[in-house]
Amino acid sequence: MDSNRKTLAGNAAVMAYPARFERMGTAFSITFIDFPQVVARCGDGEDPLAVARHVLDVTVAEAIAGRLPIPAPSKVPGRLHGDSEERFGRLIPVDQTLAIKAILWDHMRDRGISNVALAKTLGCDEKEVRRMLDPTTQSRSRLAEALDVVGCPIAVTVVDTARQSRILKAPGQSGSYRPELETAVAVPGED
Numbered sequence: 001m002d003s004n005r006k007t008l009a010g011n012a013a014v015m016a017y018p019a020r021f022e023r024m025g026t027a028f029s030i031t032f033i034d035f036p037q038v039v040a041r042c043g044d045g046e047d048p049l050a051v052a053r054h055v056l057d058v059t060v061a062e063a064i065a066g067r068l069p070i071p072a073p074s075k076v077p078g079r080l081h082g083d084s085e086e087r088f089g090r091l092i093p094v095d096q097t098l099a100i101k102a103i104l105w106d107h108m109r110d111r112g113i114s115n116v117a118l119a120k121t122l123g124c125d126e127k128e129v130r131r132m133l134d135p136t137t138q139s140r141s142r143l144a145e146a147l148d149v150v151g152c153p154i155a156v157t158v159v160d161t162a163r164q165s166r167i168l169k170a171p172g173q174s175g176s177y178r179p180e181l182e183t184a185v186a187v188p189g190e191d
Contacts, residue, residue, distance in 0.1 A: 015060075015099040016091040017073045019052050023087065032092075034071045035059050052092045060094050061135035064105050098135055100143045100154070105133050107150040121149050 022029045026044035030052050038059050042051040063070045073091075094102065108118060115133070119126040122145060131137050132146055144154050 015073060015094040015102065017056055017094070018089055019056070019092045020089050021048050021052070021087065030055065032056065032059070033074050049090065049092070052090070053095075056092050057095050057098055060098055060102050064098075064102055064133060064135045067105075067109070069109065070102050070106050097138055097143075100147065101133055101135060103152060104143060104147050104150065107147070107152050111150060113150055118146060118149060122146060 017035070018033045020031045020033070022031075024041075028042040028048040028051075030040040030042060030048060032038050032055075035056075038055060040051055040055040042048040060070060062068075093099075108114075115126050115129040119129045122129070122142060124142070128142065129146070132143055147154055
C-alpha cells in the first residue's frame with residue numbers, strides 16, 4: 001500500500017470499496033482500486049457480487065490479523081463510463097462486524113493504543129480485546145464500547161431503498177439517499 005494513502009482512522013464513514021468487474025468469456029475478473037494486489041476470478045454460475053464480498057472480507061480480515069494498515073475506501077464519484085454487461089463497477093460493502101473490527105484496529109494503531117491499554121480502560125482482560133479484534137470471531141459484545149474509547153463512536157444510518165431516503169441519520173448527515181452513488185462507481189482511467 002502507498003505510504004501516503006489515508007487509512008481508516010478519521011477518514012471513513014462507510015466501509016464499501018470500489019470494485020471493477022470485467023467479463024472474461026463466461027467468468028469475471030474482479031479487482032479492487034484500494035487493494036491492487038487483490039485479483040479474483042468468478043466462474044460461470046457464481047454470483048460475481050457475492051465473490052467480491054467474500055474476497056473483500058478475507059482481504060480486510062487478513063489485514064487485521066497481520067496488523068497492517070487498512071486503506072480508507074476511495075471516493076469515486078458517478079457512474080462507470082460505458083457501464084455494460086462486459087465491464088462495470090460497484091461499491092462492495094465489508095461485513096458489518098468485520099468493518100467495526102477494522103475501524104477499531106485502525107484507530108488503535110493510529111493512536112498508539114495497545115491491547116493492554118484498551119483492556120485496562122474497558123476493565124477487562126487483554127484476551128477479551130484480542131477476541132474483539134479477531135476477524136474470525138463474530139462477538140460484538142463490547143465492540144461499540146471499545147470504539148467509543150478510541151474516539152470513534154458508532155452512528156447508525158438506516159436506508160429505505162424503496163423510498164430512496166434516509167430514515168435515521170447520523171449526526172451531521174444531510175441530504176437524501178442517492179442509490180446511484182452507492183452502487184455504481186467510475187473506474188479511474190476509463191472514459
